[in-house]
Amino acid sequence: MPFSDFWIENPAAWGVAGFLFFWALETWLPFVQDRRERVVHAGRNVALTLMNAALIALVFVAAMAWMAGWADSNGMGLLHAFGAPAWGKSLLALLLMDAWIYGWHRVSHVVPILWRLHRVHHTDPAVDVSSATRFHSAEIFISSVLRLALIPLLGLSFGHLLLYDMLQLPVTQFHHSNLRLPEKVDRIVRALIVSPNMHRVHHSRLQVETDSNFSSIFSVWDRLAGTFRLRTHPETIEFGLDGFDAAERQTVWGMLGTPFLASSRESSPAQKKRKFSPLA
C-alpha cells in the first residue's frame, strides 16, 4: 500500500500521529508550565475519545458511506447545482461543513439539553491536545445523525467527509494543545485558522468568553458573526466550568454523568453574577 493511501485509509492512525506530535511539542514548549497529573488527565480524555471513535466506526462510517452513495446516485444536494471542477467542489464542501460546525457549536451553547452534553468539553480544567476530542458520546451521536442528514442536503461525497475530518482533527488538536507560540505567530495563524490563543478564550470560565470563538477550522466564521474575541494576556485565562471542579467530575464516569447534573448556568449564581473583567 503506498504511504499516502495508508493515511487516507486509516484516519485513526492520523489521529494518533497528531496526538503524539502535539504531545511532544507541548512537552518541549508548554504554555502552562509544571502541569501535574498530565498523563492521568490525558488518559481519561483519551478513554472518552476511544469510546467515541468506536461509536463512529461501528455505527456511522458505513451509514455515511451509504448515504453519500445514495445522495450521489440521485443527484441530490447543493453541490450538484454547481458546475465547478472537483477541487472547487471540495473546497466549497470544506467551507460549508465548517460553517455548519460553527452553527452547531453555537446552538450547543444555547439549547439547554445540548449544553448539558457539550459542557463535558468545557469542564476540562487543563486544556491540552487530549481535550480536542473530549466530548460526551451522546453529543457525538447527535452530531453524527445530523451529519447524515447534511450529506444529501449539501451533496457531500464520502471523500468530502474524509477530507474535512482529516483537516479538522489536526487543526483541533493544534488549537487545543498546551503549546506556547509567540503572539506574532499566533496572530498570523489565526488570520486563517483557529489558533491556540483564540481557542483558549473559548475555554475560559467567564461566560462571555465561553460564548465566543466557536469556529473549528477557519477563524472567519467568528469574525463574520461577531463572536471573535481575544485576551491581551491569555495566560490569565482560567480554564474549566464553575460548579464542575470536584475531582469526581474529571473521571471517565464523572464526565459521562455530567449531563445529568443540574445545569451550571442555572445552578451557579456565581457564574451569573460574575462581571466580565478582561484581566488584561
Ligand SMILES: [Zn+2]
Ligand atoms: Zn464550546
Ligand SMILES: [Zn+2]
Ligand atoms: Zn475546545
